[in-house]
Amino acid sequence: MENTFDAIVVGSGISGGWAAKELCEKGLKTLVLERGRSVVHNKDYPTATLRPWEVPHRGRLTQEFLKENPLISKAAGFGEETKHFFIQDKDHPYVQEKPFDWIRGYQVGGKSLTWGRATQRWSKHEFKAPELQGYGMNWPIGYEDVAPWYSHVENFIGVCGTRDRDRGDA
Numbered sequence: 001m002e003n004t005f006d007a008i009v010v011g012s013g014i015s016g017g018w019a020a021k022e023l024c025e026k027g028l029k030t031l032v033l034e035r036g037r038s039v040v041h042n043k044d045y046p047t048a049t050l051r052p053w054e055v056p057h058r059g060r061l062t063q064e065f066l067k068e069n070p071l072i073s074k075a076a077g078f079g080e081e082t083k084h085f086f087i088q089d090k091d092h093p094y095v096q097e098k099p100f101d102w103i104r105g106y107q108v109g110g111k112s113l114t115w116g117r118a119t120q121r122w123s124k125h126e127f128k129a130p131e132l133q134g135y136g137m138n139w140p141i142g143y144e145d146v147a148p149w150y151s152h153v154e155n156f157i158g159v160c161g162t163r164d165r166d167r168g169d170a
């Protein structure tokens with residue numbers, strides 16, 4: 001009861017981690033609550049330097065594992081050498097009325113440890129896709145609202161690539 005905070009962030013993935021960074025930089029006393037384990041750089045990357053023939057099944061998943069984990073096994077990037085950073089079906093069963101493959105990773109950093117690092121922007125058309133394609137409500141914000149924040153994040157994390165077309169019109 002003696003501890004007070006200006007902000008409490010639940011989850012330390014890309015969303016929560018970034019929110020906490022911004023809040024701290026603005027001077028707010030911030031608490032981050034993370035349900036998963038701590039991951040110590042290098043020490044907790046047990047397979048990072050292994051060659052394919054040094055993991056038991058050369059990175060492939062056994063039939064037994066596939067049978068127990070039909071959903072998570074479909075995730076891109078999921079394999080014998082990465083499965084310690086993913087929640088497996090048998091440990092946290094998926095309860096779903098409609099198919100929805102929710103990939104989870106309970107650790108400090110969440111899925112920032114497993115994502116593919118592709119960092120595209122949405123175009124202005126994607127914010128209006130529901131109206132254009134007739135399936136629901138548009139986002140209440142548009143590309144112009146978000147563009148400065150895309151730049152803010154991209155500059156910090158060091159995104160680089162080819163500018164294929166004008167971003168607003170692509």
Ligand SMILES: Cc1cc2nc3c(=O)[nH]c(=O)nc-3n(C[C@H](O)[C@H](O)[C@H](O)COP(=O)(O)OP(=O)(O)OC[C@H]3O[C@@H](n4cnc5c(N)ncnc54)[C@H](O)[C@@H]3O)c2cc1C
Nearest residue numbers: 011013014015034035036077106107110111115116117118
């Ligand atoms: C294999 C893979 C590849 C991907 N590649 C790309 C890509 O190339 N480009 C791209 O843009 N996106 C990619 N994505 C998607 C992207 O990684 C996610 O959208 C993003 O990381 C989600 O961030 P998040 O912070 O919202 O959620 P998460 O990273 O899931 O973070 C949620 C955090 O909250 C914690 N948590 C959950 N419940 C609680 C609780 N009750 N109390 C406390 N903590 C809790 C979790 O442990 C976790 O740390 C990929 C995803 C996967 C799985």
